[in-house]
Amino acid sequence: RAGKPWDEILVDAYGTGGFGLLGESDASECQPLARAETWLASRETLWAPWLRRIAGFETPHPTPRICQLRHGNPYADLGRGRIYAYGIASENDRLAIAHEYLHFGLANHPRGRDEDFVERTARQLLGVQ
Numbered sequence: 001r002a003g004k005p006w007d008e009i010l011v012d013a014y015g016t017g018g019f020g021l022l023g024e025s026d027a028s029e030c031q032p033l034a035r036a037e038t039w040l041a042s043r044e045t046l047w048a049p050w051l052r053r054i055a056g057f058e059t060p061h062p063t064p065r066i067c068q069l070r071h072g073n074p075y076a077d078l079g080r081g082r083i084y085a086y087g088i089a090s091e092n093d094r095l096a097i098a099h100e101y102l103h104f105g106l107a108n109h110p111r112g113r114d115e116d117f118v119e120r121t122a123r124q125l126l127g128v129q
Helices: 006-014 034-051 091-105 115-126
Strands: 065-068 075-077 082-085
Touching: 034 065, 034 091, 034 115, 075 091, 082 091, 091 115
Parallel strands: 065 082
Antiparallel strands: 075 082
16 A cells, blocks of 8 residues: 555565566676667667657667566566577568567557557568568
């Protein structure tokens, strides 16, 4: 009732042992993917004019960090400002980063939860069918 965030409530109840999602022990750590971060930063500039036309898109500031994903599907951690991905070696890798980047830019808009729209837009950004 005091309006505390859930993590503060858990710390009050259980101490500061640390919390994470089951199976995601590396979620609190970030091993940066420098090449992927450089790639995304260069694409932000190229994509900006096109993205400004999307209702509700807000350019993420700062640009999300890109962290090495060990297993599973790429994802965006909006709270920590991170994208967990495998890199930029393949078209699919780059598509995943573009997709997750759009989740950041549309975080305050209902379309940010529309996976079909986000995927379609990411494909358009990269010119992928």
